[in-house]
Amino acid sequence: MSLVVSGEILAGVLIVLVLTALLYIFVRRRLLSSGAPLMLCALRPHGGTQYRLGLLRFSGNALEWFTLVGPSPRPARTWERPLLELGPPRPPASPIAGLPEAVTVECRYRTDTFEVALAPAAYTAMRSWLESSPPGFNVNVA
Incomplete structure (x- = not known):
């Protein structure tokens, strides 16, 4: 040949x-x-120095984070809605690759703390989703 x-x-x-x-x-x-909203975000564990890009999805009662280009169709992290707390949005200390004009939010889930960086509109959607009641929760409230 x-x-x-x-x-x-x-x-x-x-x-x-x-x-x-x-x-x-x-x-x-x-x-x-x-079936669920999906948005680009970056995740940084407490004490970490680098953000990992990924995809954030709101499901009925959980927030799910997927690696951006991973082999698995399952979420790498899952946080239940009632146990997740969000801090106020802040501008990032340094630019985040892949997310221009992002805001960072410190999050707490049980005893774990981490930071999420996302677009301002995505932050508003996440905050609204978190503060609204889950489907089927207190349905009969007038």
Whole structure:
């Protein structure tokens, strides 16, 4: 086999791999967003120095965080609505890659603290979701 044919085969295999990865990312995001709002955010554990980009989803009674380009369709973190507390929004100390004009929010879940960085509109949506009552909770309140 000549060098040209080997190069063409290698290029073809690389193109197929790249297209397969892009298709998987597209299908995963479509599956994650089905039925619930999904937004881009970054997460930093307490004491951490770097933010990890991910996707935040509001489900009925939980807030779920998924890695941005991970293999798993399951959330990496899940926080129950009644146990999650949000602090006030602040501008980030340094720019966050992938999130221009983001605000950071210190969060507390039970004894765990962490920071979430997201767009101001996404913060408003998250705050509204957290402060509204969960579906089916105190339905008969007049």
